Amino acid sequence: MGTDFGASAHADDYRLADFKLLLPIGPDVRTLVIGTHQPAFLPHLAGELGTIDLVVEPPQDRLHETTLAAMAALAAPERVRRIGAPEGEYDLVFSEDVSAGRHLRAGGVLCRFLGREVDSTSSGLTPIGRWRAYPDWPAFRVLIPDHPAGFRAAARDLRLYPSRSLTGLLARFSAGAAARRLPEQGIALYRREGAEPHPTLLGTLRGALASMGTDAIRETPADHWLLASGRLGPGNPVLAFSLDAHGQPQRLIKAARFPGGQHLRAEAEQLDRIEQALGPTAAARIIRPTDSAVVAGRWALAYDFEPTHPFFGIRWRLQSRKRFCLAMADWLAALGLATRRQPDRTDIAARHVAPLQRLVARRILPRKTQHQAAAALEDLERLAPSLPMILEHGDLGIYNTRLTNADGSDFRVLDWGSSTFEGIPLGDLAYLLCSARAPKALARRCLGNYLVRMHIPTGEAPALWFSYLARRWEELDGIRPPVHDDPTSGGGLLLPIHARVAPYLDGLT
Known part of the structure; x- marks a missing residue:
């Protein structure tokens, strides 16, 4: 594993320390980082550990400098000491070399990064477990x-x-x-014998x-x-x-x-x-x-x-997908009717009209999509006084559903952390149909059934979809800021989804 995995490329990625669940964590955990080409996890972990000794060894000097600069912004830099050699014993050691376990106190834990040497066990260390990273490290x-x-x-x-x-x-x-x-990358954990670990x-x-x-x-x-x-x-x-x-x-x-x-x-x-x-x-x-x-x-x-039947295969394409999509359209309509309310125009304008106004004004969409969005905005502004607010999941892909019957007739839905009672009709269903790769005829049938049950004219569908798209676009821009000249960054991740949804809507109007 080379130095291209350095802090300069990944220091702003909070996921780098998500293996922290497997580690002893706490303000009294004395930590050593030695012999590693990949210190970029430290800025996202240092705030949850005690003192950290970072042994700087050529030719990683520049790499560690970048890591320390990131830590100054993301963690408490005073907790980190740059030293030339380990001092005493440690509760937690990060290294690519299993021999670094010699610096552990009794009961201490070694987190070894895989990929640079064959597995071996140093004297006095008990293996805890080994994990392989996917798709990358x-x-x-x-x-x-x-x-x-x-x-x-x-x-x-x-x-x-x-x-x-x-x-x-x-x-x-x-x-x-x-x-x-x-990939032969990931982590292996070992414990020094002789005492209970943190x-x-x-x-x-x-x-x-x-x-x-x-x-x-x-x-x-x-x-x-x-x-x-x-x-x-x-x-x-x-x-x-x-x-x-x-x-x-x-x-x-x-x-x-x-x-x-x-x-x-x-x-x-x-x-x-x-x-x-x-x-x-x-x-x-x-x-x-x-x-x-x-x-x-x-x-x-x-x-x-909650186990699930697969969202792929011959049975899914020939039978389950149709039943699943139709059942989901009925259920989402029931949710919409149960939670439907008529807000005042100010709330609708702020929640559902303004995001699309801002997206259209940025003029960052592909030409055809820009024209579609502008037309949808005109309709949305006209419809605003009558638009309802409903319960919206906010991330209703098939990855957040469980197919409990193999024939697609029953399901369960998880991960409601993005949900809101200030949602707009149709967005969840259109996003789900795209995620399920529903054929056009099936998608149009589901959307049509949903709109009929919700008492919404089919001609309003594009305005509803673009309102949902613009709001999620802003949410994604806030989570993962857009990169200049990269149309797929930030909210641009939604462009392929719109490309699939647009033909669904064309058949409704």
């Missing part, structure tokens, strides 16, 4: 336990590999074959969230937890899935990425409001947490894992 999306149970979970129940990729195709037939394509962040959360009696959260060993990193926004949680001996996920922990984050608290409170607004029948399809806890200012929610 250090900006990983998942850390997969490096054993058959982890590979099976990634390939089957969690379906982590893109279905159209070679790895995804191999995973349908052999979890092991797919695993052989994983509790890991995951261990502390498990103790707070585990229900009474038998609970997979409490009983799953460390090397049977698979981690998934939120892709957008520092407020997105880190996900930890507990796996049984056969690689079947049992429980899920959603942990706030940083102490003090209120996103999970807001999500739990929002779910209470949603259930109250919908009633038990409509709310039965909403996945809710079983437990919640706050540990050292960090919110966490626990869930039972």
